[in-house]
Amino acid sequence: MTVKLNNDKCDRCGTCIGVCPTNALLLLTASLVIDSDRCNTCERCVVICPFGALSLADDSSASTNMT
Amino acid sequence: MAALTYDIAVIGAGPAGSMAALHAARLNRRVCLFDRNARVGVPVRCGEGIGFRSFIAHAGNRLEWTKNKISRSVMVSPSGIRVTIGNIDESYILDREKMDGDLVREAAHAGADLFLSTPVTEVRRTGDGSYECRSPDRTFCASIVIVADGVESRIARFLGWNTALSLSDVETCAFCRVTFPLIDQETCVFYVGSTVAPGGYAWIFPRGKGEANVGLGINGTKSSAGRAKECLLKFLDKELPGASVENLHCGGVPVARWVRPLVRDGALLVGDAARQVNNISGAGIHYSLFAGKLAGLTAAQAMGSNGSVDYRLLARYENEWKKTYGKQQDRSYALKEFVMKTDDAFLDRIAASLAKEPPERMNYPRVFTRTFSRHPLLLLKAARLFG
Ligand SMILES: Cc1cc2nc3c(=O)[nH]c(=O)nc-3n(C[C@H](O)[C@H](O)[C@H](O)COP(=O)(O)OP(=O)(O)OC[C@H]3O[C@@H](n4cnc5c(N)ncnc54)[C@H](O)[C@@H]3O)c2cc1C
Numbered sequence: 001m002t003v004k005l006n007n008d009k010c011d012r013c014g015t016c017i018g019v020c021p022t023n024a025l026l027l028l029t030a031s032l033v034i035d036s037d038r039c040n041t042c043e044r045c046v047v048i049c050p051f052g053a054l055s056l057a058d059d060s061s062a063s064t065n066m067t
Numbered sequence: 068m069a070a071l072t073y074d075i076a077v078i079g080a081g082p083a084g085s086m087a088a089l090h091a092a093r094l095n096r097r098v099c100l101f102d103r104n105a106r107v108g109v110p111v112r113c114g115e116g117i118g119f120r121s122f123i124a125h126a127g128n129r130l131e132w133t134k135n136k137i138s139r140s141v142m143v144s145p146s147g148i149r150v151t152i153g154n155i156d157e158s159y160i161l162d163r164e165k166m167d168g169d170l171v172r173e174a175a176h177a178g179a180d181l182f183l184s185t186p187v188t189e190v191r192r193t194g195d196g197s198y199e200c201r202s203p204d205r206t207f208c209a210s211i212v213i214v215a216d217g218v219e220s221r222i223a224r225f226l227g228w229n230t231a232l233s234l235s236d237v238e239t240c241a242f243c244r245v246t247f248p249l250i251d252q253e254t255c256v257f258y259v260g261s262t263v264a265p266g267g268y269a270w271i272f273p274r275g276k277g278e279a280n281v282g283l284g285i286n287g288t289k290s291s292a293g294r295a296k297e298c299l300l301k302f303l304d305k306e307l308p309g310a311s312v313e314n315l316h317c318g319g320v321p322v323a324r325w326v327r328p329l330v331r332d333g334a335l336l337v338g339d340a341a342r343q344v345n346n347i348s349g350a351g352i353h354y355s356l357f358a359g360k361l362a363g364l365t366a367a368q369a370m371g372s373n374g375s376v377d378y379r380l381l382a383r384y385e386n387e388w389k390k391t392y393g394k395q396q397d398r399s400y401a402l403k404e405f406v407m408k409t410d411d412a413f414l415d416r417i418a419a420s421l422a423k424e425p426p427e428r429m430n431y432p433r434v435f436t437r438t439f440s441r442h443p444l445l446l447l448k449a450a451r452l453f454g
Contacts, residue, residue: 009293011318013112014219015317019232023224046292050293051296055292
């Protein structure tokens with residue numbers, strides 16, 4: 001499983017970073033970056049996102065096809 | 068490219084970071100100020116409410132940063148009982164786009180080097196005790212680093228702090244600008260209850276001329292992906308049907324105890340990054356202005372002319388914060404812990420009892436006295452929260 005970003009929904013507010021226990025998330029000027037090596041898929045970022053821009057996806061499925 | 072070298076590096080140009088950079092630069096230190104965004108202060112992620120006294124104390128008499136004056140507030144209970152608090156200290160609704168922008172310009176004018184569109188990705192302490200701040204295309208060196216990166220507080224984690232918030236210690240928010248002719252322009256309205264905003268509240272803060280900031284925060288423990296936005300859309304539909312809605316954005320408010328220690332070696336933590344926020348109201352502008360200025364001045368004073376740092380002097384920042392606001396912020400945390408245990412029936416009972424009082428006699432201490440009359444210990448804590 002990995003955390004996936006729906007960039008169209010993301011408002012770049014940084015709330016997800018505030019709750020990330022492994023420092024796996026980083027906001028650059030244009031977008032949020034997820035470091036999947038650091039991420040332990042605790043899902044706190046998914047749950048906290050006010051706009052629902054993050055989700056936990058099964059890597060084996062067609063993972064990037066998010067709507 | 069060779070690293071650029073400064074006395075003091077400030078990461079994040081919100082009110083905390085800009086105040087720090089401004090006051091350090093005014094004392095002729097070599098200061099740099101970074102922000103990830105190309106323009107600071109937009110989008111405004113804030114309700115923009117501030118008490119008159121806090122504003123004057125920490126911003127000075129900068130009336131050009133105020134949009135509207137508030138003389139009353141109304142609390143709406145879960146079942147819709149309205150309690151009017153007529154006797155509040157005057158409050159302002161600010162223009163944060165202007166305030167944040169002006170503060171950054173003033174810091175630059177005072178001599179701080181401003182680096183916009185510059186996200187700091189990592190900070191490292193080097194062998195000689197200075198700090199290396201990395202951004203995607205440049206590295207900066209500084210003897211002291213002031214960390215003001217807001218709710219995310221990511222940078223502190225490279226410097227020995229654990230600033231990751233538990234879900235119960237964050238309010239996840241969605242908000243917008245609304246134009247609606249029927250909004251009473253002198254009244255801030257707060258809505259509580261598990262349907263409107265579970266573990267938080269919804270707000271209508273009028274900005275004048277029919278405009279208002281409308282938003283809500285829900286506690287992280289009650290959140291699920293996208294729930295804050297869903298709650299806001301429902302709230303708008305119910306309370307302000309047909310209003311024109313613009314600038315729908317989101318953000319997070321840390322509702323945690325302020326971070327201890329505030330200073331590690333030559334690194335100082337300020338503002339939301341230090342969790343310097345009132346846990347009941349979510350207000351942090353006044354703390355950020357205060358802590359930013361204090362951290363900037365202290366850092367500048369600790370910086371010797373030969374490039375040496377008086378680390379012991381830096382501890383003054385934490386001591387002053389603790390004396391001025393630290394205890395009040397701690398009490399707000401205790402109170403939040405209590406409020407999180409209450410339910411809709413409790414809030415309705417209190418509202419029903421308060422609604423019988425004449426509004427002009429109602430002030431915040433009275434609301435709290437009533438609320439906590441069955442909980443004498445909390446009453447003591449609450450009474451001092453606003454004292
Ligand atoms: C929805 C909402 C409503 C609020 N309403 C109120 C209110 O009505 N009254 C009140 O008093 N307070 C309110 N607050 C709280 C208030 O907005 C904050 O306390 C205040 O903005 C904190 O200031 P700051 O400078 O610490 O952080 P911020 O204002 O968040 O500034 C942090 C800055 O750092 C930058 N940054 C972050 N990481 C990096 C990096 N790695 N590199 C470079 N730059 C970086 C960001 O781009 C940002 O500009 C509200 C907050 C929210 C979310």
